[in-house]
Amino acid sequence: MAEERLLERIYNLENPESQVGTGISRAISSVLNHLNLLLNTRKGSVLLDLEFGIPDLTNFPSESMETMGQKMATEIQHFISKYEPRLTRVKIIYEPNPRQELSLHFRLEGFLKEKGNIPITFETWIDPNGQVKISE
Numbered sequence: 586m587a588e589e590r591l592l593e594r595i596y597n598l599e600n601p602e603s604q605v606g607t608g609i610s611r612a613i614s615s616v617l618n619h620l621n622l623l624l625n626t627r628k629g630s631v632l633l634d635l636e637f638g639i640p641d642l643t644n645f646p647s648e649s650m651e652t653m654g655q656k657m658a659t660e661i662q663h664f665i666s667k668y669e670p671r672l673t674r675v676k677i678i679y680e681p682n683p684r685q686e687l688s689l690h691f692r693l694e695g696f697l698k699e700k701g702n703i704p705i706t707f708e709t710w711i712d713p714n715g716q717v718k719i720s721e
Contacts, residue, residue: 612699616671617707617719620693623668624661624709624717639664641715654679654689657711661691672705673698687713 628638639660648656662677669675675695682690691709696702710718 609703612671612697613705613721616669616697616705617721619669620665620707620719621717623664624719637668650686650689651681654681657689658691661709665693671698672696673702677709693719
């Protein structure tokens with residue numbers, strides 16, 4: 586299994602100066618970029634696979650933030666496990682933040698398969714507009 590996605594490898598072949606960092610840092614950066622793309626795709630928006638994507642937050646209008654956060658954590662965990670094969674033992678933990686009542690905050694934990702099961706942790710937020718942001 587490659588540490589970078591196919592299109593990234595092709596781009597790097599054409600632009601060798603773009604290859605900055607070690608294999609591990611490039612692999613983590615690639616996973617992070619891919620997760621940002623995946624998690625900002627809404628369920629039902631991809632015609633080839635209507636189950637691809639995460640649900641829109643507006644689909645949970647009458648639920649508490651705690652319930653919505655737990656449901657979204659489960660959805661995100663399932664989605665990442667299915668569509669990001671470079672990660673294993675993915676766990677999404679909902680972490681309520683009373684200072685940001687209109688955002689959902691999660692901690693993503695897992696292991697990078699390619700480099701000997703290196704543990705990784707990403708911070709993940711869903712803002713009030715439904716935009717997902719992930720960082721190391």
